[in-house]
Amino acid sequence: MNESDKDFEAFLDGKHALNAEYRRASDDASEPVPMDRKRSIHQAAAASVQGKNLAYYLSRFFTGVRRHPGLTGALLVLVIAVPLVPRPVDETLPGDALESARAPVVARLKTQTPAMERAEDSYAQLSSPAPAEPDAIAAENQLLKMGKAQHGKQAMEAASAADNPAAPHSWSGYRRLNSEQILAAYANVRDDAQVQDGQGGSAVNHWYADGRFTSEWQSPAGRGKLTGSWYVKDNLRCLTIKTGMPELEGKERCGPVYTKDSLYYSSNKAGSIHGIHTLSPLSVN
Amino acid sequence: MSHLQGASDTDVLLAWQQGNASAFSELYARYEAPLYRYFRRQLNNPPADDVFQELWMRLIASARQFRAESSLKTWLYQIAHNMVIDSWRSERRHDEVKTDTDADSLPGSQHNPEQLDASREQSQALIAAVAALPFEQREAFVLKEEAGFSLEEIAQITGTSRETVKSRLRYAFGKLRSQMEVI
Numbered sequence: 001m002n003e004s005d006k007d008f009e010a011f012l013d014g015k016h017a018l019n020a021e022y023r024r025a026s027d028d029a030s031e032p033v034p035m036d037r038k039r040s041i042h043q044a045a046a047a048s049v050q051g052k053n054l055a056y057y058l059s060r061f062f063t064g065v066r067r068h069p070g071l072t073g074a075l076l077v078l079v080i081a082v083p084l085v086p087r088p089v090d091e092t093l094p095g096d097a098l099e100s101a102r103a104p105v106v107a108r109l110k111t112q113t114p115a116m117e118r119a120e121d122s123y124a125q126l127s128s129p130a131p132a133e134p135d136a137i138a139a140e141n142q143l144l145k146m147g148k149a150q151h152g153k154q155a156m157e158a159a160s161a162a163d164n165p166a167a168p169h170s171w172s173g174y175r176r177l178n179s180e181q182i183l184a185a186y187a188n189v190r191d192d193a194q195v196q197d198g199q200g201g202s203a204v205n206h207w208y209a210d211g212r213f214t215s216e217w218q219s220p221a222g223r224g225k226l227t228g229s230w231y232v233k234d235n236l237r238c239l240t241i242k243t244g245m246p247e248l249e250g251k252e253r254c255g256p257v258y259t260k261d262s263l264y265y266s267s268n269k270a271g272s273i274h275g276i277h278t279l280s281p282l283s284v285n
Numbered sequence: 286m287s288h289l290q291g292a293s294d295t296d297v298l299l300a301w302q303q304g305n306a307s308a309f310s311e312l313y314a315r316y317e318a319p320l321y322r323y324f325r326r327q328l329n330n331p332p333a334d335d336v337f338q339e340l341w342m343r344l345i346a347s348a349r350q351f352r353a354e355s356s357l358k359t360w361l362y363q364i365a366h367n368m369v370i371d372s373w374r375s376e377r378r379h380d381e382v383k384t385d386t387d388a389d390s391l392p393g394s395q396h397n398p399e400q401l402d403a404s405r406e407q408s409q410a411l412i413a414a415v416a417a418l419p420f421e422q423r424e425a426f427v428l429k430e431e432a433g434f435s436l437e438e439i440a441q442i443t444g445t446s447r448e449t450v451k452s453r454l455r456y457a458f459g460k461l462r463s464q465m466e467v468i
């Protein structure tokens with residue numbers, strides 16, 4: 001602890017009485033959150049939980065599988081047995097026509113097997129972060145395969161997503177900034193950024209109105225500092241790194257900027273989210 | 286829900302991200318009072334109520350995007366800080382509060398002389414004194430005393446340096462001390 005810190009600690013030590021008095025006063029003066037506000041907040045939270053995605057339902061399904069293996073076995077029997085039950089022949093389609101309608105679907109499923117296995121991994125990652133016993137994992141994979149056979153369209157969509165992991169983000173509901181708006185938003189601001197692609201990480205960036213920027217970043221790969229310049233062009237925010245990343249120094253990189261709910265979003269080349277940015281005034285002291 | 290009460294903020298948020306509705310209730314319970322007080326100390330009503338509700342709406346909308354490597358508490362207060370600034374800008378009250386000496390109009394102060402005894406008057410006076418601090422000093426003080434943030438965390442939230450935070454706190458405490466001595 002340096003002298004400045006010691007002095008400050010000593011300064012604060014002399015303020016205990018004032019601190020205690022303030023906390024008492026704050027408790028006395030505090031008012032509860034109005035009930036209508038509280039209700040609105042909880043209703044919104046409940047609605048967001050109800051709007052779950054496929055990952056959530058898969059997660060819940062496989063949790064049930066692990067907890068009720070007997071029931072799962074019974075369901076498996078049903079799922080396996082039902083397709084084997086002879087079905088009434090579709091009299092509208094002759095046998096050859098039925099077979100020729102099936103053939104391309106079967107062929108497509110066979111050629112997309114590697115992608116399906118990658119999709120399988122994606123589903124497994126989405127299902128639950130907790131490690132599962134080997135038997136349960138095997139059961140999950142078996143069910144996934146059964147599910148794909150039964151739901152070819154879903155499987156093909158999953159395979160497509162697995163082949164293109166940086167699928168574009170849906171920017172519906174976001175507002176894209178034009179050049180003027182980018183300049184206004186980024187002039188003299190501190191940018192607390194959460195990186196969403198690659199290995200993730202975070203950064204604290206300073207964007208100056210005179211066109212300079214600095215960045216202190218950290219990720220699982222390490223940490224570092226960058227400097228450079230930024231500007232706008234064709235409704236894109238561009239930057240050129242001057243120091244800190246030799247492989248990118250001097251190269252112009254441009255991208256669109258979106259905003260929603262007072263947060264700002266940068267996009268990578270694939271159109272998915274690169275960073276989520278919280279901007280605040282840059283104090284110059 | 287009881288198994289979440291001792292869990293870290295990150296674990297509670299992750300539980301909510303995975304669809305556990307009661308996890309949100311736990312998160313809300315933890316931060317309702319301190320965040321509401323933060324807004325009430327920084328803004329008048331009704332803007333404080335509006336901004337408080339809006340903060341939770343934003344959290345609900347963007348919870349899936351929160352990365353566990355960051356501190357949820359710091360993240361929340363960073364958003365809260367930005368919202369206070371936005372509210373100041375839209376209402377253009379920043380300079381008015383610095384010079385306004387009418388305690389009834391200051392954020393966080395409610396003054397009813399007919400009903401106050403001496404100790405409550407002292408408490409109200411202290412709250413009013415905090416409300417009369419310049420915005421940056423008041424914010425540093427509230428973040429330290431109400432939310433319990435460290436100097437580094439306050440610096441991160443407010444986009445300043447640790448030394449600047451220390452300076453603001455020194456001024457804040459100094460002014461409060463001198464005002465309370467007068468009262």
